[in-house]
Amino acid sequence: MKRTPARISQLIFLALFLILFVRTEYRGRDEINAAVNAFFRVDPLVLFSYLLAAKSWTWLLLPAVLMTLSTLALGRFFCGWICPLGTILDLLTSRIRKTAPIRALKGNTKYWLLLPLLSASLFNLNLSGLLDPIAILLRALTFLLHPLMGLTAREGWVALYRLIGERRDALAPAYNLIRNTLLPFRDTIYPLALLSAVILLAVIASERFETRNWCRNLCPLGTLLGWLGRFSIFKRLPTGLCADCGACRELCPTSFDQGRLDKGECVLCMECLNGCPQGRVSFRPTLTWKEAGPLLPERRVLLGGMAAGVLLAIPARFRAPEQVSRLLRPPGVRSEDEFLKRCVRCGECMKVCLKSALYPAAWQAGIEGFYTPLLIPRLGYCEYNCTLCGQVCPTGAIPVLAVETKRREVIGKAVFDKNYCLPFARKIDCIVCEEHCPIPEKAIRSRETTVIGLDGVSKTVKEPYLVEEICNGCGICENVCPLETKAGIEVFAVKNRSPISQISAEPSADPYSAQ
Amino acid sequence: MDRRTFLKASGAASLLAPTLIREALAAGEQPLVAVAEGTDYPAITRKAINALGGMKRFVKAGDVVVVKPNMGWDRSSELAANTHPQVVRAVVEECLAAGAKKVKVFDYTCNDSRRCYVNSGIEGALKGMKNVECKQIEPERFRKVTLNGRFLKEWELYDEALTANVYINVPVAKHHGLSKLTLGLKNIMGIMGGNRGYIHRSLDVALADVNAHFKSHLTIIDATRILTAHGPQGGNIADVKVLNKVIASVDVVAADAFATTLFGLKPADIPVTVAAHKRGLGEMDLGKIRVVKV
Numbered sequence: 001m002k003r004t005p006a007r008i009s010q011l012i013f014l015a016l017f018l019i020l021f022v023r024t025e026y027r028g029r030d031e032i033n034a035a036v037n038a039f040f041r042v043d044p045l046v047l048f049s050y051l052l053a054a055k056s057w058t059w060l061l062l063p064a065v066l067m068t069l070s071t072l073a074l075g076r077f078f079c080g081w082i083c084p085l086g087t088i089l090d091l092l093t094s095r096i097r098k099t100a101p102i103r104a105l106k107g108n109t110k111y112w113l114l115l116p117l118l119s120a121s122l123f124n125l126n127l128s129g130l131l132d133p134i135a136i137l138l139r140a141l142t143f144l145l146h147p148l149m150g151l152t153a154r155e156g157w158v159a160l161y162r163l164i165g166e167r168r169d170a171l172a173p174a175y176n177l178i179r180n181t182l183l184p185f186r187d188t189i190y191p192l193a194l195l196s197a198v199i200l201l202a203v204i205a206s207e208r209f210e211t212r213n214w215c216r217n218l219c220p221l222g223t224l225l226g227w228l229g230r231f232s233i234f235k236r237l238p239t240g241l242c243a244d245c246g247a248c249r250e251l252c253p254t255s256f257d258q259g260r261l262d263k264g265e266c267v268l269c270m271e272c273l274n275g276c277p278q279g280r281v282s283f284r285p286t287l288t289w290k291e292a293g294p295l296l297p298e299r300r301v302l303l304g305g306m307a308a309g310v311l312l313a314i315p316a317r318f319r320a321p322e323q324v325s326r327l328l329r330p331p332g333v334r335s336e337d338e339f340l341k342r343c344v345r346c347g348e349c350m351k352v353c354l355k356s357a358l359y360p361a362a363w364q365a366g367i368e369g370f371y372t373p374l375l376i377p378r379l380g381y382c383e384y385n386c387t388l389c390g391q392v393c394p395t396g397a398i399p400v401l402a403v404e405t406k407r408r409e410v411i412g413k414a415v416f417d418k419n420y421c422l423p424f425a426r427k428i429d430c431i432v433c434e435e436h437c438p439i440p441e442k443a444i445r446s447r448e449t450t451v452i453g454l455d456g457v458s459k460t461v462k463e464p465y466l467v468e469e470i471c472n473g474c475g476i477c478e479n480v481c482p483l484e485t486k487a488g489i490e491v492f493a494v495k496n497r498s499p500i501s502q503i504s505a506e507p508s509a510d511p512y513s514a515q
Numbered sequence: 516m517d518r519r520t521f522l523k524a525s526g527a528a529s530l531l532a533p534t535l536i537r538e539a540l541a542a543g544e545q546p547l548v549a550v551a552e553g554t555d556y557p558a559i560t561r562k563a564i565n566a567l568g569g570m571k572r573f574v575k576a577g578d579v580v581v582v583k584p585n586m587g588w589d590r591s592s593e594l595a596a597n598t599h600p601q602v603v604r605a606v607v608e609e610c611l612a613a614g615a616k617k618v619k620v621f622d623y624t625c626n627d628s629r630r631c632y633v634n635s636g637i638e639g640a641l642k643g644m645k646n647v648e649c650k651q652i653e654p655e656r657f658r659k660v661t662l663n664g665r666f667l668k669e670w671e672l673y674d675e676a677l678t679a680n681v682y683i684n685v686p687v688a689k690h691h692g693l694s695k696l697t698l699g700l701k702n703i704m705g706i707m708g709g710n711r712g713y714i715h716r717s718l719d720v721a722l723a724d725v726n727a728h729f730k731s732h733l734t735i736i737d738a739t740r741i742l743t744a745h746g747p748q749g750g751n752i753a754d755v756k757v758l759n760k761v762i763a764s765v766d767v768v769a770a771d772a773f774a775t776t777l778f779g780l781k782p783a784d785i786p787v788t789v790a791a792h793k794r795g796l797g798e799m800d801l802g803k804i805r806v807v808k809v
Contacts, residue, residue, distance in 0.1 A: 026627075026629055026630070028629065028633055158655040161653075161655050161656070162655070166678070172650075185629065354627045354629075354630065355627055383589065383626060383627050383630065384589065384626075385589050385630065385634070386627070386630070422716060426716075428716045428717075429693060429715060429716060429717075429718070430693075430712070430715045430716055431692050431693045431715065432712040432715050434692045434693075435625075435691070435692055435693065435747055435748075436625060436748075438626075438748065438750065439750070440745060440749065440750030440751035440754070441745065441751065442692075442745055446692065462692075462693065480625075480712055481712065482710050482711075482712025482713045482715065484710075
């Protein structure tokens with residue numbers, strides 16, 4: 001890579017992306033002031049699909065509005081100067097030998113991706129995050145590559161312990177430094193990890209056909225930016241290839257398929273300007289829209305794309321009822337529908353989750369919920385004093401909450417299964433769930449009850465019960481239940497997620513304490 | 516506490532200590548429980564230790580010492596779910612002053628370990644101290660140990676505790692939903708790995724099993740403030756009672772037995788204490804315990 005301003009900018013933004021990525025983790029402070037969500041907040045695809053789906057405004061996406069305006073003015077510079085996935089492609093493409101471009105991808109393919117996504121958003125199915133380039137990169141990193149890195153380092157560290165025992169301590173400072181700055185705290189392996197990595201690898205592998213194959217033929221964000229960018233004030237001269245040279249075709253990473261520079265494809269990398277053997281190329285501000293081409297793609301594509309979105313949006317809503325009961329969403333999400341309209345499926349909440357409680361939905365939430373975060377209590381619970389997922393959510397699908405508010409937000413409600421729960425099923429003491437319940441007044445309580453033990457002898461055990469009014473569904477009870485079969489207490493989703501009441505310290509407030 | 520008061524306190528204590536020990540010995544096998552009271556928590560911690568003969572009695576030069584507080588919950592120190600950071604720090608300082616080569620402080624936490632270490636205030640209180648380690652648990656260090664107990668035949672214990680020369684048990688006194696109170700005998704759970712919830716089905720016997728195999732050399736109970744209800748993690752300041760006391764004893768059962776009285780309970784009310792006493796791990800009869808108030 002030559003050191004052009006665009007290249008330097010790309011590397012800076014890639015570095016920034018990676019730094020913010022590793023910082024999207026609890027590192028001893030309750031607040032994360034800079035997280036990788038910044039990249040989604042400047043992402044016009046996220047903005048447009050959010051506006052269409054949620055039909056409301058959030059200040060979180062103001063940077064994306066600014067990006068939209070600057071793209072209108074300057075062109076599709078995001079792709080050539082900022083996009084971390086584009087940068088990775090640029091870094092790798094010289095090592096990938098090219099065959100010929102795929103003809104089937106040319107023409108309107110990109111609109112057939114972008115338009116259905118946008119029109120489906122209008123019909124409340126916001127899937128743009130599935131094909132958003134930053135989300136593709138982030139999911140592959142979060143779900144597979146970063147945990148893999150952590151796992152490798154930790155396995156190595158453990159192996160070292162088996163090998164040299166206590167003497168390993170001498171190396172501990174170095175390991176701790178890496179662990180505290182670079183590695184994930186928990187090397188959780190996520191469902192859909194492989195798929196996420198395969199999608200990223202497919203994008204990279206498609207460089208085999210031509211440079212920036214994904215960016216010029218498929219990427220919905222790039223297509224949107226290109227559509228906005230065709231009105232930019234910059235005009236390249238000459239507009240086409242010169243008869244005596246034609247080097248631009250080789251130099252340009254994204255355009256000149258038709259022998260001319262398409263404004264919607266130009267990523268302003270300035271390779272042609274810097275590489276022109278004759279020094280003829282220049283980018284000049286002009287105020288003519290003549291070359292912008294048609295405002296909209298052909299009517300057939302436009303209507304077809306919109307119709308495809310509608311057709312996608314309706315059947316995608318199907319959900320099996322037995323799955324819905326276990327659809328536990330992150331804290332602060334009160335309405336499933338509103339959540340689905342806003343969630344980018346970027347995976348940040350899952351990355352940052354302190355106890356690795358959040359996992360991407362594969363089939364559980366239906367097509368419309370693919371990759372959305374689900375709390376799986378048996379694997380992790382929502383930490384009472386933690387508010388990180390809301391802080392990193394780029395669109396506010398998970399709201400930012402003060403810790404006092406978050407503690408009262410309802411994720412679900414716990415239910416005992418007396419066929420499993422030890423004091424009921426086996427007549428022995430346990431109450432591990434009560435011990436762990438974080439609600440100061442205890443949403444799980446127990447009463448001493450005289451029962452006939454399994455041996456036929458009368459005895460007293462502590463039988464637990466739930467004070468549903470103050471259960472916030474954090475899931476720690478299900479998480480710590482010592483049963484190896486299934487948990488004796490489980491959290492189920494509820495429709496009414498209004499926050500638990502201001503908890504009263506008075507024992508008399510316990511509706512069950514009368515007896 | 517400034518250095519002067521520290522010197523005064525330790526000076527006075529070292530003058531007193533020999534007499535106290537002699538008296539204790541004169542009383543035969545009677546275990547000694549030292550109870551220090553005051554609002555200067557480091558000072559009362561030192562007083563309690565010195566009343567037993569000072570840390571030098573337990574820690575020899577070059578020893579590796581484990582100081583095991585409660586820091587299992589993501590709660591701030593005033594909520595009495597974790598041992599008070601000043602008490603922990605004072606114990607650690609005493610160990611270092613007695614010549615300890617290294618002092619290790621850890622707990623196998625119930626909430627996220629990072630948050631517990633930070634919010635308990637203990638990690639912060641020990642920050643920057645030389646030869647002091649406040650590391651989170653590394654699962655590979657648990658080692659299966661044959662206990663041959665009545666309930667637990669074998670269990671995974673933490674090797675840093677097993678290999679240490681001295682193990683100092685520093686629990687906070689608090690309520691517990693199942694065992695009624697959690698004190699020194701129950702604090703041993705912090706060195707236990709595996710499915711700890713499993714032992715709740717016979718908690719008193721299990722804890723006696725572990726304590727019989729693994730002895731605390733010194734137990735220092737933090738009763739500067741105690742959690743009187745909704746234990747073991749509490750969360751409501753209304754459940755916290757400030758007592759400004761630190762209790763120390765070589766006999767973990769005796770220390771627990773005395774601490775029980777702070778809650779208005781009798782040692783016999785606490786099944787764990789009874790089980791440990793029956794197992795011969797210490798004295799729970801308050802009449803046979805010598806309580807020294809300093």
